Amino acid sequence: MHGAVTGSFATRVPWLQDHAGVSAGQLGLALACPAIGAALAMPVTSGLTHRFGTRATLRVLLAMWTLSLVLPSLATGLLTLCLALLVYGASSGLSDVAMNALGVEVEKRAGKSIMSGLHGMWSVGTLIGSSAGALAAHLGLNAQVHHAIAAFALTVAGLIAVRFVLDLHPEEDDVAPPPFALPPRSAILIGAVGFCAVFAEGASLDWSAVYLRDVLSASAGMAAAATAGFTVTMAVARICGDAVVNRLGAVPTVRVSGVTAAVGGVLVVIAGQPWVAMAGFALLGVGVAVVVPLAFAAAGHRGPNPGQAIAGVAAITYTAGLVAPSAVGAIAQGSSLSVSFILVTALTVGIGVFARVLR
Template sequence: MTRSRYAVAAVFLVHGSVTGSFATRVPWIQEHSGVSAGQLGLALAFPALGAALMMPLAARVSHRLGTRTALRVLLALWTLSLVLPALAPNLLTLCAALFVYGGTAGMADVAMNALGVEVEHRLKKSIMSGLHGMWSVGALVGSAIGTVAAHAGISAQAHHLAAAIVLTIAGLAVCQFVLNIHPEEDEEPPARFTLPPRSALLIGAVGFCAVFAEGASLDWSAVYLRDILGSSPGVAAGATTGFALTMAIARLTGDAIIDRFGAVRTVRTSGVIAVIGGLLVVLAPNAVAAMAGFGLIGIGVAVAVPLAFVAAARSGSNASQAIAGVATITYASGLVAPSIIGGIAQASNLTVSFVVVTVLTVALAVFAPVLRTTGGRLPADKSH
């Protein structure tokens, strides 16, 4: 089981690296495709559309292929999709590329989170924050390399092609060691599309707010420093790296904090930290203050999503359905957030956009009680 834990942690690392690689090059992709802030916001709605349509299929793919083969296929599709956005020469092709990018991201995400919750259940201790911490480490590594590439003037096309090759090979290798769960012989396959159960809706709403702030910060922090504070491309990309760094630290230490203070107190406190960070971004007089604000947002939203998955698994009789429902709500939020931020920026400016982000982080502190993780059991699965 220890090997399975490390394997799924490595999967989270690979997945996060793709996101970090993409996020730091959004300004380059915007310039290459010749789109405005509003058009970029529109294009960034297409990952949300792709995810919303494809996420529910992840459980069916896992049922058909088994969790190991399914994750191997879905993760490879996601890592390879990284090359598409940077190739888009105009708005139409950018929208199509981001649709595929979001759809493959969502399916891989649902599959790996379901496996993570199952491993946590079998180990009988909290590991989900740490797994998401590994995702943040991956995002940090990807964004750090992206920052160097942006500073060196390397095109996103060359950067993303190299990253996709490396990450695909790494993903295929680590998937060899994840849990291989197969359904019972007489078990009916899950529905292709299903609405989230009621028990998952409020949990998903809290995750929605956290992931909205996360997605907005990852995709727009570099643009914010460039357009609002006049920072250079290298410094602007560093804001994304700083955000990913603070999220990684908070998540890697999150399991111990949750075990000591409980899920509710942890999320209430982190919600307050996120609000302070949002206010600092909005009021920042310079790049250093804005980067600090993005860092605090990263700390504040770090543990909410891992706890949402654990709470979902214990919220109803069908753990897999609840996890898929929460995943669809939360990660669709992260994918739609950039487009909403872009729309608000087009109508006013990015500062107003992050006022909205700050307001949403208030919900983390207010609705923290729905993330209680005590009680409830997960159904047992057969693994081979």
């Protein structure tokens, strides 16, 4: 449900830009607001879960997230669009942390890795939401109508699903976290690994099509296929990732992931033909797929309060998603997109080098 909201929103950004009457630069400013809202709201989640329990908290937060899909389509200018996206991002971050903290608890009880598969389902939801959004756009459906229908359907489905999650409550002697809990130091190191992965993910998602078009003179269809290939390989790798983690362990898996992503980045940088770059982006998708789920799992296993640690890691990784597109664009403006992806490749090397902090 969470991923489907993201996919539904992403496909209608051009409509939102036209409806709000904002320029490309103003749209870039507005699109930074979800990450800002999420980072500000995430530290609150741990206190809410401690006070109300996992099921009640997730029921409200997930409904907030699915219903917030309606808000951006109602914006009529830059200010209202930014405010709508701040609320949209805050509700996303709150429900994201609550789900991941609950996922860590389920993983502990299962005695095996499941986080990669959970994040794989998020990717599947994104693909479903974006496919439905593409169909709605093709049919010329007003985004206000499209998002209202999607929000209603996803809210109902989410409320049904939440009825079956674990309902955890704190023990009587558990100390309540502060209303706004800062992350522990261990979360910063784990978050740095996640930062590298999300930076590569954000750069690839936003710039892969542009890279093939501008650097390798590929057709529009082939350029779009590069982005689709990256998304699909990442989703498949996440769904299959738990089997690898359960066999090799988290640290070796992340080291192999870092090497795979780095090889993909090298192929993108040296590519002389579009198909070589497409293969590189596909390897980048495979390489970064399991890193963030394993970073959240590692944070959740550290210390008595998984939500607090996960919120810290999530805030750092959200920052990478915020920084990556603009950083790649700035470097490309000063030199070239190929140079930008040298930075991306260097960060993927960091995934393998610092994988041990996830032990």
